[in-house]
């Protein structure tokens with residue numbers, strides 16, 4: 001293992017705001033791992049919508065300066081103190097999920113670090129990781145989707161959306177996707193959606209009603225939030241689950257609980273972190289996700305790999321709805 005430098009490239013924010021608050025630095029201190037932590041030399045960094053929430057202030061950062069980024073692939077450069085590293089050792093090729101991702105090196109808890117199986121590249125592993133796990137836990141835990149179920153997926157050509165569509169197909173469910181452009185419609189169709197509604201020119205509610213024979217969808221996975229909440233409730237079948245799991249268009253305003261009565265509907269607002277809280281859950285779902293790629297041939301669509309120094313462009317593209325699939329950062333550039 002090459003020696004560990006004292007400084008590194010990284011991106012910090014010192015206040016919340018637009019993409020102008022993202023500061024690219026070349027002299028940040030390399031962090032030191034503490035008990036049960038590993039220091040990882042990052043190879044590819046994953047961008048997630050949640051990064052934009054911390055940047056904008058929708059979600060409060062724990063303090064400043066703050067380093068965005070929740071996942072990366074890389075190589076373990078050193079271990080902290082203690083003995084419980086779940087079998088991980090220096091030199092292992094891993095993916096991790098924690099904080100402080102937009103940097104050349106990150107300290108992550110061993111508890112949330114996973115050795116990448118042979119046959120899978122670090123690029124594909126991290127491109128699949130957080131968004132794939134989100135989709136997998138949503139269809140298992142938020143609403144356990146069954147074969148033959150009609151399910152509505154908003155932003156079906158997005159990073160998480162493409163995973164939802166592929167996994168729904170894999171379990172024999174019928175996904176109806178929504179997307180804003182023809183290019184995105186095609187991407188979601190290729191991923192296995194039964195039908196994809198281009199909501200820029202087609203009415204979502206009418207099409208869902210037609211496709212489901214008037215019944216609606218037994219589950220709606222809605223990561224768009226504010227602008228789609230009412231529509232999602234409208235598209236739900238009796239006894240269905242509205243799984244509101246994100247705020248790409250803004251946070252959903254407070255909801256009157258009585259609105260669930262007409263359909264005996266369930267309403268959930270889950271986070272991935274709540275489904276992979278224990279090592280056992282984390283290992284089980286990550287192993288299963290990687291098997292879907294290695295054994296079942298599920299696709300991992302990468303929109304673009306941006307140099308870390310161009311992180312502002314990556315955020316602009318994601319928030320500007322210009323992307324389909326996963327956005328990665330290369331920490332060496």
Ligand code: NDP
Nearest residue numbers: 049155158159160179180223245246247248249271272321
């Ligand atoms: P996406 O790749 O899905 O990008 C967001 C997409 O949302 C856009 O491409 C766009 O698709 C659609 N969209 C609709 N309205 C807007 C709007 N006003 N502004 C921006 N985008 C809009 O992102 P991710 O896969 O990273 O995340 C999707 C959602 O999942 C986010 O809300 C995120 O927070 C959530 N999430 C939640 C997790 C959890 O644990 N709860 C974990 C991971 C993700 P189109 O143009 O087709 O409408």
